[in-house]
Amino acid sequence: MRCAAILRVIVILLTLITTWYFAEKMYSNRDNMKSLRSIFEKKKAQFSCGNEKPCPDDYFAFKIISGAANVVGPSMCFENSIIMSSIKNNIGRGLNIALINASTGVVIKTSSFDMYSGDVKPLLEFIKPVAEGTLVFVASYDDPGTKLNDEARAVFASFGSSYSKKIGFRDSWLFVGGKGISTKSPFEQHIKNNKETNKYDGWPEVLEMEGCIPKKTN
Numbered sequence: 001m002r003c004a005a006i007l008r009v010i011v012i013l014l015t016l017i018t019t020w021y022f023a024e025k026m027y028s029n030r031d032n033m034k035s036l037r038s039i040f041e042k043k044k045a046q047f048s049c050g051n052e053k054p055c056p057d058d059y060f061a062f063k064i065i066s067g068a069a070n071v072v073g074p075s076m077c078f079e080n081s082i083i084m085s086s087i088k089n090n091i092g093r094g095l096n097i098a099l100i101n102a103s104t105g106v107v108i109k110t111s112s113f114d115m116y117s118g119d120v121k122p123l124l125e126f127i128k129p130v131a132e133g134t135l136v137f138v139a140s141y142d143d144p145g146t147k148l149n150d151e152a153r154a155v156f157a158s159f160g161s162s163y164s165k166k167i168g169f170r171d172s173w174l175f176v177g178g179k180g181i182s183t184k185s186p187f188e189q190h191i192k193n194n195k196e197t198n199k200y201d202g203w204p205e206v207l208e209m210e211g212c213i214p215k216k217t218n
């Protein structure tokens with residue numbers, strides 16, 4: 001009788017102890033997961049423009065995204081601020097271009113040019129006078145190619161573009177170059193509009209490009 005009572009107490013105690021043990025384990029695990037997650041979230045937010053990798057001190061961080069078909073506008077982030085986007089209401093179909101001072105990182109001006117029903121003249125007036133030491137950011141939206149002429153293509157090529165001569169109707173195109181760079185830019189992506197490979201009905205897929213640009217030192 002007494003023996004049974006003692007046994008019962010022992011069983012109850014054991015049950016309590018194991019329950020406490022597992023509960024404790026689960027809680028601490030959950031806390032670990034939480035702190036792990038917050039570390040990752042902090043890391044991600046820390047990098048300029050939400051980029052995967054940080055840029056060294058003497059570099060500018062950027063991320064640019066082309067338009068999606070004729071539906072979602074492109075966006076450009078430079079040094080953690082959005083300089084062109086639908087929300088900023090400064091983008092449009094065609095070519096979206098931002099000019100940035102390559103030493104200070106100050107945005108000189110931004111504009112968009114309709115390359116389907118527009119005229120190439122305003123584009124030429126925008127890109128031809130660009131001064132030495134200016135970074136040139138380009139993102140396509142819907143149709144960047146129809147009205148591009150040889151003169152405009154040559155100006156982009158002089159900024160370091162490899163594809164400007166081939167841009168056509170509804171291609172996707174991203175480019176970062178500069179006035180006064182003598183080499184081809186490493187920051188360029190291009191997809192041809194091609195019925196066989198298009199992601200959307202009449203358009204190729206969206207392009208996204210991020211990177212670090214060395215600040216120009218004089």
Ligand SMILES: *[C@@H]1O[C@H](CO)[C@@H](O)[C@H](O)[C@H]1NC(C)=O
Nearest residue numbers: 101102103104131132133134
């Ligand atoms: C960039 O900014 C510096 C300092 O304000 C200025 O001297 C230089 O002319 C600017 N360059 C361009 C291309 O705007």
